[in-house]
Amino acid sequence: MHISFLIHNAYGIGGTIRTTYNLAGTLAEHHDVEIVSVFRHRDEPVFAPGDKVRLRHLVDLRKDSPGYEGDELEYRTPASFFPAAEGRYKQYSALTDRKIAEHLRGLDCDVIVGTRPGLNVHIAQQARRGPARVGQEHLTLSTHSSPLKLTLRTHYPRLDAVTTVTEADARTYRKLMRLPGVRVEAVPNSIPAPALAPADGSGKWVIAAGRLAPAKRYDVLIRAFEKVVAERPDWRLRIYGAGAERGKLRALIDKRGLYNHVYLMGPATPLEPEWVKGSIGAVTSSLESFGMTIVEAMRCGLPVVSTDCPHGPGEIIDDGVDGLLVPVGKVDAIAAGLLRLINDDELRRRMGAKALENSARFDPAEVAGRYESLFADLAGRGNLRGSLHRTRGALLSSAFQAKDRSRTALRRVRAA
Template sequence: MKITFLLHNAYAIGGTVRSTLNLAGALAARHEVEIVSVLRTAEQPLLGVHGDVRLVPLVDERPDSAAYDGGHELMARPSALVPPTEVLAHRYTALTDARLRAFLDTTDADVLVATRPALVVVLAEHGPRHAIRIGQEHLSYDNHVPGVRAAQNEAIARLDAFVTVSARDAADHRRRLPGLRTRITDIANAAPRPRAEPSDLRAPLVVAAGRLVPVKRYDLLVEAFAKVVAERPEWRLRIHGQGPERANLLAAVAAHGLGDHVFLMGPHTTLETEWAKASVAVVSSAWESFGMTILEAMHAGVPVVATDCPHGPGEIITDGSDGLLVPPGDPDALATGLLRLINDPGLRHVLGTAGRATVQQYEPATIADRYERLVTELLGARRPGLVAGMGRWLGLAVPGQVRRTGRATPGRWTRWVAPGRAARRAGTAPATETERRPSRPSADCRVDARRDVQVSVDWSDTSGQDLVLVLRHRHGDDELRVPLEREAPHVPLKQETPRLAAHAALAALKPKAADGTRSQSVREAPDAIGDRWTVLLSRTRPPLAEGRWDLYAERAADGVRHRLRAGLVEQRSLLTSEFTGAGPVAWWIPYTTKDGYLALRTFRREAHAEVTALPVGEGSSAVEGVLHGAELGAGAALMGVARSGEAADFEAPVEATGRHLPDGHPSRGHLFHGRLPSLPGPTAPGKVIWDLFLRPASDAEPVRLGRLFGDIVDRKDTDKYPEVTLPTTSGGSVRARYFFTVTNDLAVSVSRPE
């Protein structure tokens, strides 16, 4: 069977994209699967696509691409197919109309699945009648604007089936659309088992993830977390995602004084590694069509506190058994639920373990099987005369049908293989561009409990050869070469994929193909997964200079070198490991670059002042931290060094504090507190920037203040502080704001009030 998914943009990050890619990958184990992406906005899909799934973009929006469609005359004309009130209607044009219609006019797909209202409308109107046509609802009935709701309702009546992701929403659709012949049912989203290790529930960290939009009620979450911090100040909240509410949320964080506790992390392509860092997950939404983040957190063994909102959380979580449900719209209830788990490590482990059992029912193979059974039932509902001629839709030959081999198979259901795929298997089809392209190396990376970095390289073109890992300093000529050691091949267990359940004959028989061989309803797993090469990089052997290091794999025999694509990068241990303060300060953070490569951020300093908190308010500004590699003494001071000669440098006294850092904090050293009672005023219009240092004693060299420890490579993107009014030494006032530089060091910018 050939199954095609119509997706708005497979190259973006989002719940619909993630769930579609999961389902397509699972179905590709038994069928020919393709994803048609209306738009292409990146070189590669950010979330990755299963290797057996074909990806077909229709309109290229990349300005630097040879296939760029931005200058096409039809791009300037609005779409005539998409409802104008559709949220993304502005992204659809006469060109997307033309490309969609051309595709639908020529496709040989047996099943077409549309994943958003605009595409449901197009599929209903222009999809080929020979195909099974299915619409999906990734929101819910009451969460579309009226024009879109009316257009989609009309389209649903012309489809074979319409699938929601929750039972309650399917019931809503059936109640609102009585008398339709269209099959309306619910099938949950698929949640694949992550490759990352599950959480150890040790870090004092709460994690939420989703688009920054009003319905997620992250404003309510920030308010609730202020109540959490009042009781447990060592805990932090990270919110992963992007969206229009970012500025409002930053303002809410500032208003509650939570700059040291709540962090907006931006989008992340591999959330499985971020769930593995959490000890509690939270969903604060006013409504959820399903709850993919709940499943992802459960897979990581992280207990979830979720609002019992329509429609998804209550269908996934059993309150008190595998998670906690709280009333929506109530910050006190949300804070109480969070504190219940924060204050009870035993309950965290119990609910986290139960969640890992619950999530198994959402395995991709199980969800794919439900879609297969739906298609089987839809096929059976077609006119009886058509059924005998449509067996190939299920990858089957019906009883008595003559297969392409010319031999009859009376009384048997057998697997149908597309001619193109059969030719590729036989080696008679020309190689595709992807098949001709040499493989490129990729690498997984993991930080262990000692903060050493293990790199595991996969390069399929190098069987039997020796490899070298090359680390090259991005802004210098420094280069380090480390031999890679070959791992033993991994032999996976062969797991049987569920068969189509709708036909009793298929369940009862292990059919033979026309040539007498057994038909394969699942792809056989390879006998072994190819060679991998590993190395453990110790922070002390070899010592690396501070900076950013790009990683390459090189064949020792001929010197061919390729930069490593990033696979799974696991940094969890960086949140709970301690820096002892012995020797030079060294901290390594492996990470994925914006263009998808593996890199290593290294910090190495003889002494360092780690900033732990920046208490700020109108008329008040302070710095708290831990000094490593030096001793606090008489004359200790904060120092501001102006970047230009337009302002004077300044000093402010620092005192040691006996206050202890919370358990689990990755710093051990001399705690200090410094307050900035006033600042020099700018002598010219515009902003003045001072870089901040700690002078440990009157006769000591200044030490840079910064935030190096932990797992965050670029603090300037995540650690945000509000602008406040401070007095000047001359009697006026200025507006001042702390910020972290590109090297994660602390600075303060100052401007005159307007």
């Protein structure tokens, strides 16, 4: 199959970019795969797409590039097609409207995959007839505004499939969105196995990673770790990531006197070498669309203590087997979960081994296999539709020809 992904910016950093590269690179082992980035703002992508994946862009925002388009009037004109309800009006424009439309109308492929709601709307409306149209949901339906949900409900029926990263979100889509004839499938994000030995459970470090944003509730984690330190001062916490909450978190660490036990490490790429230095992963989010860091930690052999928030953790962690699920926002429960693993070396190592084993289901080969089956089915359905259309056309043509022959014969009889 020829599979084409359409992504916001393949040259940046983010979970959607990483998982798209993981999926595309694995599919490219057996198929013709390309990633088309709406924007390009740097010469080389942060993540390597793989030798077999073609990468191209539609709008060049590199100021030192001869193809720079950021000063064009079209780029400064607001978009009229890309849905304003998605809140990307400062990035998308009349220029992106035109470039995306031209790309989709000229695209010759078997499957086209969109990776964000606005791009999925473009695909639903503007992709030429023939390719299977797949819209990916990398967030959750519940996090979208009411105007955006209405936009999706209006245009998504023209897609062939919508994929979510959790079963919970797939159920929400099926219940709340009227999408007759559209397949709604839950397919998780993929995380490759790290190219280094897993953690052995001996390091006295708890590791957390992600954007320093309010939804991650690192303030709750820091307060919980204060209780951990009171009982086990030999353990420490490292938090990796960048974001607007850094100043507040730094102030909280200082206020609680935890500057020798809690460290804001900043971003790290790759993160696997940092995971394996620890023995426990921690996630205290109030909401997770999936839970990439949970899987990353598990793939490095760490059991994870995570809040049982919507939507992903409960579908990733087998509570009490390869990690622990605790109530959202409960400082005492989070501290108790951490201390349970800290104080029981055998339990920690056993759960770490199960985490390593159970997380193999998120390997790119496993996830790509599920997408491959979906794509093949959709492409086959499309070919069947095309075959039926051509057959119907041929039958109609034959019927008209037969009718013409009958009329001709009748005229000849009458003339005789």
